[in-house]
Amino acid sequence: EAGVAQSPRYKIIEKRQSVAFWCNPISGHATLYWYQQILGQGPKLLIQFQNNGVVDDSQLPKDRFSAERLKGVDSTLKIQPAKLEDSAVYLCASRDGYTGELFFGEGSRLTVL
Amino acid sequence: AQSVTQPDIHITVSEGASLELRCNYSYGATPYLFWYVQSPGQGLQLLLKYFSGDTLVQGIKGFEAEFKRSQSSFNLRKPSVHWSDAAEYFCAVAIPNDYKLSFGAGTTVTVRA
Numbered sequence: 001e002a003g004v005a006q007s008p009r010y011k012i013i014e015k016r017q018s019v020a021f022w023c024n025p026i027s028g029h030a031t032l033y034w035y036q037q038i039l040g041q042g043p044k045l046l047i048q049f050q051n052n053g054v055v056d057d058s059q060l061p062k063d064r065f066s067a068e069r070l071k072g073v074d075s076t077l078k079i080q081p082a083k084l085e086d087s088a089v090y091l092c093a094s095r096d097g098y099t100g101e102l103f104f105g106e107g108s109r110l111t112v113l
Numbered sequence: 114a115q116s117v118t119q120p121d122i123h124i125t126v127s128e129g130a131s132l133e134l135r136c137n138y139s140y141g142a143t144p145y146l147f148w149y150v151q152s153p154g155q156g157l158q159l160l161l162k163y164f165s166g167d168t169l170v171q172g173i174k175g176f177e178a179e180f181k182r183s184q185s186s187f188n189l190r191k192p193s194v195h196w197s198d199a200a201e202y203f204c205a206v207a208i209p210n211d212y213k214l215s216f217g218a219g220t221t222v223t224v225r226a
Contacts, residue, residue: 042216100212104156
């Protein structure tokens with residue numbers, strides 16, 4: 001079974017530029033999450049989708065971050081404009097609806113200069 | 114809201130020695146509890162989880178954890194560590210039937226020969 005796919009793995013941008021991350025969850029997983037992991041910290045939830053609808057985006061900095069899951073499968077997380085403090089690993093996870101287990105992708109590491 | 118504390122930022126252990134990682138949570142009832150491992154450049158992998166029932170939980174890679182309600186703890190143990198156990202370990206908590214994870218800050222484990 002294929003895991004959660006994320007791209008790009010690494011991205012370096014200047015502050016005020018924009019960036020987009022893509023996630024393809026495990027087939028059949030209706031629930032998808034984006035987490036932000038700053039160096040030295042645990043992952044922090046940014047947004048949760050159920051199919052193509054947003055369940056929880058209370059921790060998403062909506063002035064610069066946006067996310068969508070238009071067809072209920074792939075998802076994109078965008079940052080525009082980026083700030084230095086957005087340097088982090090962005091983790092995508094999808095949830096097995098039967099066991100509740102979350103499966104994480106390898107993450108997209110963003111460096112903002 | 115629920116929260117997780119991992120008191121140890123970094124632990125160094127000799128190969129073959131035992132390992133115990135501490136985790137304390139804050140929540141008004143019994144939450145769902147998880148331990149994840151993250152190797153450098155990798156995503157998070159679930160080691161074990163506790164939902165209810167037997168308070169001693171067995172996981173993958175020879176790990177186990179014990180839920181102690183009276184101490185609000187869910188400590189992770191391994192009797193004999195291998196060099197491949199060097200990684201970062203995260204404890205996480207979720208409200209029952211709501212699988213949004215809140216993570217601790219993590220404990221980095223170094224294994225010396």
